[in-house]
Amino acid sequence: MNFQDIKNLLTLKFGENSILKEDTSGLQPILTVASAQLAIICQELHENPQTYFDYLACITAIDNGPEKGTMEVIYNLYSIPFNISFTLRTELIRNKPEEPLPQLPTVSHIWRTADWHEREAYDLMGIHFTGHPDLRRILLVTDWEGHPLRKDYKLQETYHGIKVAY
Template sequence: MTFQEITEVITNHFPQTKIDGDLKGPQPILILPSDAIADVCQFLHNDDRLFFDYLACITGIDNGPGLNTMELVYNLTSIPYGHDLMIKIVFPRNTECEPLPAVPTVSHIWRTADWHEREIFDLVGIHFEGHPDQRRILLPEDWEGHPLRKDYAAQDRYHGIYVKYEDGPRLAE
């Protein structure tokens, strides 16, 4: 099934779907509203014509305070049919005093999303609504901030250990 055929099946059920990029490019992307991601992914998984049974990865992107948006890119594969699909959602970024941006989880569709979403939560600071175990996966629970955010400022010390050095290593005080 070609990207155009897949797009036609999806847009018949979800007319708000848009295409990002050139259809003849190496990997065109479908853009969805963030609140529709779980419904569309469930459809992509369950529809017998598509059967996207493998979530290869989810990538979280912070476009910074200038654009004031964040993105999630989902790479899907149908192993039996041998076709791939990239879908993307774009949503507003939060400021320092606001709660983290939130999108619906897809961990109930693909179990591997559990780990991908936890990593994105930990490093990029996106909350996944409905996730069964939304907690840090790489950093300690009491770590401050999300290191892959464009405006992340590393703390100087963590439990007495120097985290960032400005002029080389420091001796313990």
């Protein structure tokens, strides 16, 4: 099964509106899906005997900055039995730091490794994964303010009396 076959399978199952964009210009093609349907699309890719993406290699989050007003979450999937790699992407509205965090449904119930990947994206980028069983900071201390990989992050001058900004 190739990229186009997978795209066709998802379009037939979830409709034209679930697939927002495809990018075949890079080394690995990317399919952009609606964030509201991300978890059910991932479930299908994992459970469908034609695809069986049994391995979530990585979840990456990108902040496109306040000017563009979006964030991206990218999922690198792999099917060990079929030796197929697949990249799935979704885009979120980027909220201001004082507003509630952007939200995306968890896929940790599909791939256990998503637990830590989602916690890292939450900790560093400020993306809230709804339904996650244990969404808490994984790299920073629990009382750290903000999410340091966001483009509008303001570094604290001190943390518990220790100077952290230069």
